[in-house]
Amino acid sequence: MSRRRLLAAAGLAATGCASEPAGIPAAEPAEFATPWRSVIGGFLAPPTPAFGLPARPGSGAFVKWIAPAAIALRGNDLLVADLASGRLWRADLGLQSVSAIAGAPVGPGTALAIGPDLSAWVLDVAARQVLRFARDGRLLQTFRAGTPTPGTMALADSGATLIVADAGLAQWAELRSAGAIVPTVLPSRAGQRVTGTDAIAVGRxxxxxxxxxxxxxxRVARDGRVLASLGEGTLKQPLALAVDRFERVFVADAAGPALHVLHDGEAPLTLDAAALRVQQIDGIAVDERVLAVADRGLGQVQLLTLRGGGLR
Structure with missing residues (x-):
């Protein structure tokens, strides 16, 4: 058996999922969200080569995450901010390998995103800036946040626009790839006031x-108009947010703990943490039909398969 296959087999055994495939399951799940893999770390590997080049399998010791919090997911690339070690890890889910991104700040309030070129975007709250790292670990760009107190961020327009939300002023700024900063947008709606922008996600x-x-x-238009408000009476202590291509909104709630799924015109769906096979929910990310849930209590990222475009 080749060394690459041995490493992959050892990684699956370490996560307790030896019977699970490395790729995304093709079968349609019977439930809304079906847990199918727990990721607790990976074999240490050099930084992933530039986009378009083959990845290198891990050849070092197995690295176990201790307190994963903020995460981002795109394809087989998973970014994990480990608060215990203060390091940002890029995991290749196919090769069961991880590599640290040197110089990436990690701490309370860290926000992450993965661009279309698989570059890692990291919000540095203390320095009020956003850093962009290539797959090989090089620092590519540094963006000034454009807001007095940046609290979270997201990518829009297929990665061409960076949106940074202000933690205290309930507003955001858009930074374009060409370097232009679009004037800050202040969300508003007649008779309703947005009191905070604690997390942000961009849908279609x-x-x-x-x-x-x-x-x-x-739910806010790009010009600042508040189109609708979701979760009234359902959300208790919301702490993280993600949205999928069907405009389904996933909200992690510390009360329970639980994961709520919201969609215009449909009753909310609540998934208990135990049903997701997690102890607590510290961060969530979604890509295509895969939902990732960071569990700081158990030191893992749980991967779940999502079914079609409705809630039931």
């Missing part, structure tokens, strides 16, 4: 803002 049709104080998610 709108921007979604998590307002923790109001325990709601606001």
């Amino acid at each position: 049709e709108a921007v979604y803002l998590l307002d923790r104080a109001a325990a709601r998610v606001h």
Whole structure:
């Protein structure tokens, strides 16, 4: 057996999922979200080569995450901010390997994103800037946040626009790849006030803002118009946000803990943490039909398969 296959087999055994495939399952799950793999780390490998080149399998010791929090997912690339070690890890889910991104700040409030070229975007709250790292670990760009107190970020327009939300002013700024900063957008709606932008996610049709104080998610047009508010009466202590291509909104709630799924025109769906096979939910990310849930309590990232475009 080749060394690459031996490493992959050892990685699957370490995560307790030796019977699971390395790729995304093709079968349609019977439930809304079906847990299918737990990732606890990977074999240490050199930084992943530039986009378009073959990845290199891990050849070092197995690295176990201790307190994964913020995460981002695109294809087989998973970014994990480990608060215990203060390091940002890029995991290749296919090769069961991990590599550290040197110079990437990790701490409370860290926000992550993965661009179309698989570059890693990291919000440095303390320095009020966003850093972009290539797959091989090189620092490519540094963006000034464009807001007084940046709290979260997201990519829009297929990665061409960086949206940075202000933690205290309930507003955001858009930074274009050419370097231009679009004037700050202040969300507003007649008779309704957005009190915070604690997390942000970009869908195909709108921007979604998590307002923790109001325990709601606001669906906002790019010009700042609040189109709708979701989660009233359902959300208790929301802390993380993600949205998929069907405009389904996933909200991690510390109360329970639980994961709520919101969609216009449908009753909310609540998934208990135990049903997701996690102890607590510290971060969530979604890509295509895969939902990733960071569990700091158990030191793992749980991967789940999502079914079609509705809630039931």
